[in-house]
Amino acid sequence: MISVRKSSERGKASFGWLDSRHTFSFGHYYDPKHMGFSALRVINDDVVKPAAGFDTHGHKDMEIISYVLQGSIQHKDSAGNVQTLPAGEFQLMSAGKGILHSEYNASATEDLRFLQIWIEPNTFGGEPDYQQKDFGQQLGLTTIVTPDGQDGSLKIKQDAKLHQLILQPDQNFQFQSTLARKIYVHIVNGKLGLAGITLSQGDGGKVTGESKLDFTNHHNANATALIFELP
Template identity: 65%
Template sequence: MITVRHSQDRGRADFGWLDSKHSFSFGSYYDPEYMGFSALRVINDDVVQASAGFDTHGHRDMEIISYVLEGTIEHKDSEGNVQTLPAGELQLMSAGSGIYHSEYNGSNSETLRFLQIWIQPNEFGKKPGYQQKDFGQESGLTPIATPNGRAGSLHIKQNAELHQLILEPNSSLKYEIKPGRKLYIHQVKGKLQVSGTRLGEGDGASIESQDFVEFKNEHQTPATALVFDLP
Protein backbone atom coordinates (compact mmCIF):
# COMPACT_ATOMS: atom_id res chain seq x y z
CA MET A 1 0.00 0.00 0.00
CA ILE A 2 1.32 3.45 -0.94
CA THR A 3 -0.04 6.54 0.83
CA VAL A 4 0.96 9.96 -0.51
CA ARG A 5 1.51 13.04 1.64
CA HIS A 6 1.31 15.94 -0.82
CA SER A 7 3.67 18.89 -0.38
CA GLN A 8 0.86 21.43 -0.12
CA ASP A 9 -0.78 19.48 2.71
CA ARG A 10 2.23 19.74 5.02
CA GLY A 11 2.10 21.87 8.15
CA ARG A 12 3.79 25.26 8.04
CA ALA A 13 5.44 27.61 10.50
CA ASP A 14 6.59 31.08 9.37
CA PHE A 15 8.56 33.11 11.90
CA GLY A 16 10.03 35.61 9.41
CA TRP A 17 13.60 34.42 9.85
CA LEU A 18 12.43 30.79 9.38
CA ASP A 19 9.85 29.35 6.98
CA SER A 20 9.37 25.64 7.71
CA LYS A 21 7.17 22.98 6.15
CA HIS A 22 6.46 19.94 8.35
CA SER A 23 5.76 16.49 6.91
CA PHE A 24 4.81 15.33 10.44
CA SER A 25 3.47 16.99 13.59
CA PHE A 26 6.09 19.35 15.01
CA GLY A 27 6.07 22.34 17.34
CA SER A 28 2.73 24.14 17.12
CA TYR A 29 1.61 22.03 14.14
CA TYR A 30 -0.34 18.98 15.27
CA ASP A 31 -2.11 16.39 13.15
CA PRO A 32 -2.90 13.07 14.85
CA GLU A 33 -2.79 11.36 11.43
CA TYR A 34 0.82 12.44 10.91
CA MET A 35 2.81 11.82 14.07
CA GLY A 36 5.65 10.11 12.23
CA PHE A 37 6.11 6.84 10.37
CA SER A 38 7.79 3.89 12.07
CA ALA A 39 11.01 5.29 13.60
CA LEU A 40 10.90 8.36 11.35
CA ARG A 41 9.63 11.24 13.46
CA VAL A 42 10.41 14.53 11.65
CA ILE A 43 11.05 15.83 8.15
CA ASN A 44 11.13 19.63 8.19
CA ASP A 45 11.89 21.59 5.02
CA ASP A 46 13.52 24.69 6.51
CA VAL A 47 14.33 27.99 4.78
CA VAL A 48 16.46 30.26 6.99
CA GLN A 49 17.08 33.91 6.18
CA ALA A 50 20.60 35.34 5.89
CA SER A 51 22.59 35.56 9.14
CA ALA A 52 19.73 33.93 11.10
CA GLY A 53 19.40 30.53 12.70
CA PHE A 54 18.61 28.32 15.65
CA ASP A 55 20.12 29.51 18.93
CA THR A 56 21.77 26.98 21.24
CA HIS A 57 19.24 24.38 22.37
CA GLY A 58 19.29 20.83 23.66
CA HIS A 59 18.33 17.34 22.43
CA ARG A 60 18.66 13.84 23.80
CA ASP A 61 18.08 10.30 22.48
CA MET A 62 17.38 11.31 18.87
CA GLU A 63 19.24 10.76 15.60
CA ILE A 64 19.17 14.15 13.84
CA ILE A 65 20.11 14.38 10.17
CA SER A 66 20.58 17.66 8.29
CA TYR A 67 20.71 17.65 4.48
CA VAL A 68 21.74 20.99 2.98
CA LEU A 69 19.93 21.82 -0.27
CA GLU A 70 20.97 25.47 -0.70
CA GLY A 71 23.43 27.66 1.18
CA THR A 72 25.63 26.80 4.16
CA ILE A 73 25.02 25.73 7.78
CA GLU A 74 27.34 26.88 10.55
CA HIS A 75 27.18 24.22 13.29
CA LYS A 76 28.45 24.35 16.87
CA ASP A 77 27.76 21.86 19.67
CA SER A 78 28.64 21.09 23.27
CA GLU A 79 30.91 18.22 22.20
CA GLY A 80 33.31 20.75 20.68
CA ASN A 81 32.31 20.28 17.04
CA VAL A 82 32.49 23.50 15.00
CA GLN A 83 31.64 22.67 11.40
CA THR A 84 30.49 24.19 8.12
CA LEU A 85 28.05 22.26 5.91
CA PRO A 86 27.78 23.48 2.31
CA ALA A 87 25.03 22.48 -0.10
CA GLY A 88 25.05 18.74 -0.83
CA GLU A 89 26.51 17.65 2.51
CA LEU A 90 24.78 15.61 5.20
CA GLN A 91 25.25 15.71 8.94
CA LEU A 92 24.19 13.10 11.51
CA MET A 93 24.16 14.20 15.12
CA SER A 94 23.44 11.45 17.65
CA ALA A 95 22.03 13.32 20.64
CA GLY A 96 22.43 10.34 22.99
CA SER A 97 22.62 11.25 26.69
CA GLY A 98 22.29 14.94 25.81
CA ILE A 99 23.81 17.56 23.53
CA TYR A 100 23.44 21.30 22.98
CA HIS A 101 23.93 22.81 19.54
CA SER A 102 23.25 25.82 17.35
CA GLU A 103 22.66 25.95 13.58
CA TYR A 104 23.03 29.20 11.64
CA ASN A 105 22.88 30.38 8.06
CA GLY A 106 26.54 30.98 7.25
CA SER A 107 25.78 33.70 4.67
CA ASN A 108 24.91 37.35 5.31
CA SER A 109 23.18 37.67 1.93
CA GLU A 110 21.79 34.28 0.77
CA THR A 111 19.07 32.07 2.22
CA LEU A 112 19.75 28.60 3.60
CA ARG A 113 17.48 25.66 2.79
CA PHE A 114 17.91 22.28 4.42
CA LEU A 115 15.97 19.21 5.45
CA GLN A 116 15.91 18.53 9.19
CA ILE A 117 15.21 14.83 9.83
CA TRP A 118 14.69 13.11 13.18
CA ILE A 119 14.81 9.34 13.61
CA GLN A 120 14.08 7.75 16.97
CA PRO A 121 17.01 5.56 18.09
CA ASN A 122 17.00 2.01 19.45
CA GLU A 123 19.90 2.77 21.82
CA PHE A 124 19.47 5.26 24.63
CA GLY A 125 21.73 7.25 26.93
CA LYS A 126 24.82 6.74 24.78
CA LYS A 127 27.62 9.25 24.32
CA PRO A 128 26.63 11.94 21.79
CA GLY A 129 28.28 11.78 18.37
CA TYR A 130 28.74 13.84 15.22
CA GLN A 131 29.31 12.72 11.60
CA GLN A 132 29.40 14.68 8.36
CA LYS A 133 29.94 13.71 4.71
CA ASP A 134 29.33 14.70 1.09
CA PHE A 135 27.99 11.64 -0.76
CA GLY A 136 28.18 13.20 -4.22
CA GLN A 137 25.63 12.98 -7.01
CA GLU A 138 26.10 9.46 -8.35
CA SER A 139 23.13 7.99 -10.19
CA GLY A 140 21.22 5.20 -8.47
CA LEU A 141 20.96 4.43 -4.76
CA THR A 142 23.68 5.66 -2.41
CA PRO A 143 23.57 4.55 1.26
CA ILE A 144 23.66 7.64 3.49
CA ALA A 145 23.04 6.18 6.95
CA THR A 146 23.02 2.52 8.06
CA PRO A 147 23.17 0.65 11.40
CA ASN A 148 26.72 -0.56 10.73
CA GLY A 149 28.13 2.31 8.67
CA ARG A 150 28.53 0.07 5.64
CA ALA A 151 29.98 1.34 2.36
CA GLY A 152 31.20 4.54 3.99
CA SER A 153 27.75 5.56 5.21
CA LEU A 154 27.00 7.40 8.44
CA HIS A 155 26.42 5.15 11.46
CA ILE A 156 22.87 5.51 12.80
CA LYS A 157 21.64 4.11 16.12
CA GLN A 158 18.52 2.46 14.71
CA ASN A 159 17.68 -0.55 12.55
CA ALA A 160 17.00 1.85 9.68
CA GLU A 161 18.69 2.86 6.45
CA LEU A 162 18.62 6.13 4.55
CA HIS A 163 19.51 6.19 0.86
CA GLN A 164 19.91 8.99 -1.65
CA LEU A 165 18.18 8.11 -4.91
CA ILE A 166 19.16 9.91 -8.11
CA LEU A 167 17.43 8.79 -11.29
CA GLU A 168 18.48 10.11 -14.66
CA PRO A 169 15.83 10.96 -17.28
CA ASN A 170 13.98 7.98 -18.75
CA SER A 171 15.44 5.48 -16.31
CA SER A 172 14.07 3.14 -13.63
CA LEU A 173 15.23 1.19 -10.59
CA LYS A 174 13.65 -1.65 -8.60
CA TYR A 175 13.97 -1.75 -4.80
CA GLU A 176 13.31 -4.97 -2.89
CA ILE A 177 11.57 -4.59 0.48
CA LYS A 178 12.45 -7.19 3.09
CA PRO A 179 9.61 -8.88 5.03
CA GLY A 180 8.27 -6.71 7.82
CA ARG A 181 10.00 -3.56 6.58
CA LYS A 182 8.46 -0.25 5.53
CA LEU A 183 9.60 2.52 3.20
CA TYR A 184 9.15 6.26 3.31
CA ILE A 185 10.05 8.35 0.25
CA HIS A 186 10.66 12.10 0.39
CA GLN A 187 10.88 13.73 -3.01
CA VAL A 188 13.68 16.31 -2.95
CA LYS A 189 13.95 17.46 -6.56
CA GLY A 190 12.21 16.72 -9.84
CA LYS A 191 9.38 14.24 -10.37
CA LEU A 192 9.26 10.51 -9.78
CA GLN A 193 6.90 7.58 -10.14
CA VAL A 194 6.89 5.02 -7.33
CA SER A 195 5.16 1.87 -8.61
CA GLY A 196 2.89 4.10 -10.69
CA THR A 197 2.26 6.70 -7.96
CA ARG A 198 3.46 10.16 -8.97
CA LEU A 199 5.53 12.31 -6.61
CA GLY A 200 6.54 15.94 -7.05
CA GLU A 201 8.98 18.05 -5.05
CA GLY A 202 8.13 18.03 -1.36
CA ASP A 203 5.75 15.08 -1.60
CA GLY A 204 6.17 12.07 0.65
CA ALA A 205 4.98 8.48 0.33
CA SER A 206 4.67 5.82 3.03
CA ILE A 207 4.84 2.24 1.77
CA GLU A 208 3.69 -0.82 3.68
CA SER A 209 2.95 -4.49 2.94
CA GLN A 210 4.79 -4.61 -0.40
CA ASP A 211 7.62 -6.83 -1.63
CA PHE A 212 9.20 -4.19 -3.85
CA VAL A 213 8.74 -0.81 -5.48
CA GLU A 214 9.85 0.42 -8.88
CA PHE A 215 11.13 3.96 -9.24
CA LYS A 216 10.75 5.62 -12.65
CA ASN A 217 11.81 9.00 -13.99
CA GLU A 218 9.94 9.69 -17.22
CA HIS A 219 10.95 13.36 -17.37
CA GLN A 220 13.80 15.25 -19.03
CA THR A 221 15.64 16.25 -15.85
CA PRO A 222 17.18 14.11 -13.07
CA ALA A 223 15.08 13.31 -10.00
CA THR A 224 16.42 13.18 -6.43
CA ALA A 225 14.66 11.52 -3.48
CA LEU A 226 15.44 10.22 -0.01
CA VAL A 227 14.49 6.58 0.63
CA PHE A 228 14.01 5.54 4.27
CA ASP A 229 14.03 1.76 4.89
CA LEU A 230 12.40 1.39 8.30
CA PRO A 231 11.54 -1.32 10.87
Protein backbone atom coordinates in the same frame (compact mmCIF):
# COMPACT_ATOMS: atom_id res chain seq x y z
CA MET B 1 0.29 -0.41 0.06
CA ILE B 2 1.37 3.18 -0.55
CA SER B 3 -0.13 6.17 1.28
CA VAL B 4 0.81 9.49 -0.31
CA ARG B 5 1.39 12.72 1.62
CA LYS B 6 1.33 15.64 -0.84
CA SER B 7 3.67 18.57 -0.32
CA SER B 8 0.74 20.99 -0.16
CA GLU B 9 -0.76 19.03 2.77
CA ARG B 10 2.28 19.48 5.03
CA GLY B 11 2.19 21.70 8.08
CA LYS B 12 3.54 25.22 7.76
CA ALA B 13 5.51 27.53 10.03
CA SER B 14 6.81 31.02 9.33
CA PHE B 15 8.73 33.21 11.77
CA GLY B 16 10.22 35.83 9.47
CA TRP B 17 13.73 34.37 9.67
CA LEU B 18 12.46 30.81 9.08
CA ASP B 19 9.99 29.30 6.63
CA SER B 20 9.35 25.60 7.24
CA ARG B 21 7.20 22.75 5.95
CA HIS B 22 6.52 19.85 8.31
CA THR B 23 5.78 16.36 6.99
CA PHE B 24 4.91 15.23 10.53
CA SER B 25 3.60 17.01 13.62
CA PHE B 26 6.23 19.41 14.94
CA GLY B 27 6.29 22.54 17.08
CA HIS B 28 3.03 24.46 16.74
CA TYR B 29 1.80 22.13 13.98
CA TYR B 30 -0.18 19.17 15.29
CA ASP B 31 -2.03 16.52 13.32
CA PRO B 32 -2.83 13.23 15.09
CA LYS B 33 -2.86 11.47 11.71
CA HIS B 34 0.74 12.47 11.05
CA MET B 35 2.82 11.86 14.17
CA GLY B 36 5.63 10.05 12.36
CA PHE B 37 6.09 6.72 10.64
CA SER B 38 7.77 3.84 12.47
CA ALA B 39 10.97 5.35 13.95
CA LEU B 40 10.87 8.31 11.55
CA ARG B 41 9.61 11.24 13.60
CA VAL B 42 10.45 14.46 11.71
CA ILE B 43 11.07 15.67 8.17
CA ASN B 44 11.20 19.47 8.12
CA ASP B 45 11.99 21.37 4.93
CA ASP B 46 13.57 24.55 6.34
CA VAL B 47 14.49 27.81 4.60
CA VAL B 48 16.56 30.12 6.83
CA LYS B 49 17.19 33.78 6.04
CA PRO B 50 20.78 35.10 5.71
CA ALA B 51 22.77 35.26 8.99
CA ALA B 52 19.79 33.86 10.93
CA GLY B 53 19.38 30.48 12.57
CA PHE B 54 18.54 28.28 15.51
CA ASP B 55 19.99 29.52 18.80
CA THR B 56 21.61 27.06 21.19
CA HIS B 57 19.09 24.41 22.26
CA GLY B 58 19.17 20.85 23.55
CA HIS B 59 18.32 17.35 22.35
CA LYS B 60 18.36 13.97 24.06
CA ASP B 61 18.04 10.42 22.68
CA MET B 62 17.39 11.38 19.08
CA GLU B 63 19.22 10.71 15.81
CA ILE B 64 19.21 14.01 13.90
CA ILE B 65 20.09 14.12 10.20
CA SER B 66 20.58 17.34 8.26
CA TYR B 67 20.85 17.42 4.46
CA VAL B 68 21.81 20.79 2.96
CA LEU B 69 20.10 21.59 -0.34
CA GLN B 70 21.18 25.24 -0.74
CA GLY B 71 23.73 27.40 1.07
CA SER B 72 25.60 26.14 4.13
CA ILE B 73 25.04 25.55 7.86
CA GLN B 74 27.35 26.81 10.59
CA HIS B 75 27.14 24.13 13.30
CA LYS B 76 28.41 24.33 16.89
CA ASP B 77 27.70 21.93 19.75
CA SER B 78 28.58 21.24 23.38
CA ALA B 79 30.71 18.23 22.39
CA GLY B 80 33.20 20.64 20.82
CA ASN B 81 32.23 20.24 17.18
CA VAL B 82 32.43 23.45 15.15
CA GLN B 83 31.70 22.67 11.51
CA THR B 84 30.44 24.17 8.28
CA LEU B 85 28.04 21.95 6.35
CA PRO B 86 27.86 22.98 2.66
CA ALA B 87 25.22 22.10 0.08
CA GLY B 88 25.21 18.41 -0.80
CA GLU B 89 26.51 17.16 2.54
CA PHE B 90 24.78 15.05 5.17
CA GLN B 91 25.23 15.42 8.93
CA LEU B 92 24.20 12.89 11.57
CA MET B 93 24.20 14.01 15.18
CA SER B 94 23.43 11.36 17.80
CA ALA B 95 22.14 13.29 20.81
CA GLY B 96 22.68 10.42 23.25
CA LYS B 97 22.40 11.41 26.91
CA GLY B 98 22.13 15.05 25.89
CA ILE B 99 23.73 17.69 23.70
CA LEU B 100 23.39 21.43 23.11
CA HIS B 101 23.87 22.84 19.62
CA SER B 102 23.18 25.80 17.37
CA GLU B 103 22.67 26.01 13.61
CA TYR B 104 23.02 29.20 11.60
CA ASN B 105 22.94 30.21 7.97
CA ALA B 106 26.62 30.75 7.23
CA SER B 107 25.86 33.34 4.52
CA ALA B 108 25.01 36.99 5.08
CA THR B 109 23.39 37.30 1.65
CA GLU B 110 21.82 33.99 0.55
CA ASP B 111 19.08 31.77 1.94
CA LEU B 112 19.87 28.40 3.50
CA ARG B 113 17.61 25.44 2.67
CA PHE B 114 18.00 22.07 4.33
CA LEU B 115 16.06 18.99 5.39
CA GLN B 116 15.97 18.35 9.12
CA ILE B 117 15.22 14.69 9.85
CA TRP B 118 14.71 13.03 13.24
CA ILE B 119 14.79 9.26 13.78
CA GLU B 120 14.11 7.76 17.19
CA PRO B 121 17.01 5.55 18.39
CA ASN B 122 16.81 1.99 19.69
CA THR B 123 19.51 2.55 22.31
CA PHE B 124 19.42 5.36 24.84
CA GLY B 125 21.93 7.41 26.78
CA GLY B 126 25.58 7.16 25.88
CA GLU B 127 27.91 9.84 24.63
CA PRO B 128 26.76 12.16 21.83
CA ASP B 129 28.31 11.59 18.41
CA TYR B 130 28.80 13.71 15.29
CA GLN B 131 29.31 12.58 11.69
CA GLN B 132 29.42 14.54 8.42
CA LYS B 133 30.02 13.46 4.81
CA ASP B 134 29.48 14.40 1.17
CA PHE B 135 28.19 11.34 -0.71
CA GLY B 136 28.16 13.05 -4.09
CA GLN B 137 25.41 13.09 -6.70
CA GLN B 138 25.90 9.78 -8.47
CA LEU B 139 23.03 8.41 -10.51
CA GLY B 140 21.18 5.46 -8.99
CA LEU B 141 21.13 4.47 -5.34
CA THR B 142 23.64 5.72 -2.76
CA THR B 143 23.40 4.45 0.82
CA ILE B 144 23.79 7.31 3.30
CA VAL B 145 22.97 5.86 6.73
CA THR B 146 23.13 2.31 8.14
CA PRO B 147 23.15 0.71 11.62
CA ASP B 148 26.76 -0.46 11.23
CA GLY B 149 28.31 2.24 9.06
CA GLN B 150 28.92 -0.19 6.20
CA ASP B 151 30.75 0.98 3.08
CA GLY B 152 31.51 4.39 4.55
CA SER B 153 27.91 5.27 5.43
CA LEU B 154 27.00 7.26 8.53
CA LYS B 155 26.24 5.05 11.54
CA ILE B 156 22.85 5.42 13.23
CA LYS B 157 21.57 4.06 16.55
CA GLN B 158 18.53 2.38 15.00
CA ASP B 159 17.72 -0.58 12.74
CA ALA B 160 17.21 1.85 9.87
CA LYS B 161 18.80 2.84 6.60
CA LEU B 162 18.66 5.99 4.50
CA HIS B 163 19.36 5.96 0.77
CA GLN B 164 19.60 8.70 -1.85
CA LEU B 165 18.12 7.87 -5.26
CA ILE B 166 18.91 10.03 -8.31
CA LEU B 167 17.36 9.21 -11.68
CA GLN B 168 17.90 11.03 -14.95
CA PRO B 169 15.13 11.38 -17.58
CA ASP B 170 13.83 8.03 -18.92
CA GLN B 171 15.70 6.09 -16.24
CA ASN B 172 14.07 3.38 -14.10
CA PHE B 173 15.15 1.78 -10.84
CA GLN B 174 13.82 -1.11 -8.77
CA PHE B 175 14.39 -0.78 -5.03
CA GLN B 176 14.35 -4.05 -3.08
CA SER B 177 13.81 -4.52 0.63
CA THR B 178 11.84 -7.06 2.68
CA LEU B 179 8.16 -7.28 3.53
CA ALA B 180 8.99 -6.76 7.20
CA ARG B 181 10.42 -3.31 6.55
CA LYS B 182 8.44 -0.10 6.41
CA ILE B 183 9.56 2.30 3.68
CA TYR B 184 9.20 6.06 3.52
CA VAL B 185 9.95 7.97 0.31
CA HIS B 186 10.53 11.74 0.27
CA ILE B 187 11.01 13.61 -3.01
CA VAL B 188 13.82 16.15 -2.69
CA ASN B 189 13.48 17.60 -6.19
CA GLY B 190 11.98 16.75 -9.58
CA LYS B 191 9.25 14.17 -10.17
CA LEU B 192 9.29 10.39 -9.87
CA GLY B 193 6.73 7.74 -10.69
CA LEU B 194 6.06 5.09 -8.04
CA ALA B 195 3.43 2.38 -8.49
CA GLY B 196 1.60 4.48 -11.06
CA ILE B 197 1.63 7.57 -8.85
CA THR B 198 3.58 10.73 -9.70
CA LEU B 199 5.39 12.18 -6.72
CA SER B 200 6.70 15.75 -6.94
CA GLN B 201 9.10 17.84 -4.84
CA GLY B 202 8.08 17.74 -1.18
CA ASP B 203 5.71 14.79 -1.61
CA GLY B 204 6.13 11.70 0.54
CA GLY B 205 4.85 8.16 0.60
CA LYS B 206 4.40 5.59 3.38
CA VAL B 207 4.97 2.08 2.04
CA THR B 208 4.00 -1.13 3.86
CA GLY B 209 3.73 -4.73 2.71
CA GLU B 210 5.93 -4.18 -0.37
CA SER B 211 9.34 -5.77 -1.00
CA LYS B 212 9.96 -4.19 -4.42
CA LEU B 213 9.39 -0.59 -5.49
CA ASP B 214 9.65 0.45 -9.13
CA PHE B 215 10.73 4.07 -9.62
CA THR B 216 10.53 5.82 -12.99
CA ASN B 217 11.54 9.22 -14.26
CA HIS B 218 9.53 10.13 -17.36
CA HIS B 219 10.18 13.85 -17.02
CA ASN B 220 12.78 16.16 -18.59
CA ALA B 221 15.03 16.72 -15.56
CA ASN B 222 16.90 14.68 -12.97
CA ALA B 223 14.96 13.75 -9.84
CA THR B 224 16.22 13.01 -6.33
CA ALA B 225 14.47 11.07 -3.56
CA LEU B 226 15.35 9.93 -0.06
CA ILE B 227 14.32 6.36 0.75
CA PHE B 228 14.06 5.34 4.43
CA GLU B 229 14.10 1.66 5.45
CA LEU B 230 12.51 1.46 8.88
CA PRO B 231 11.71 -1.23 11.47
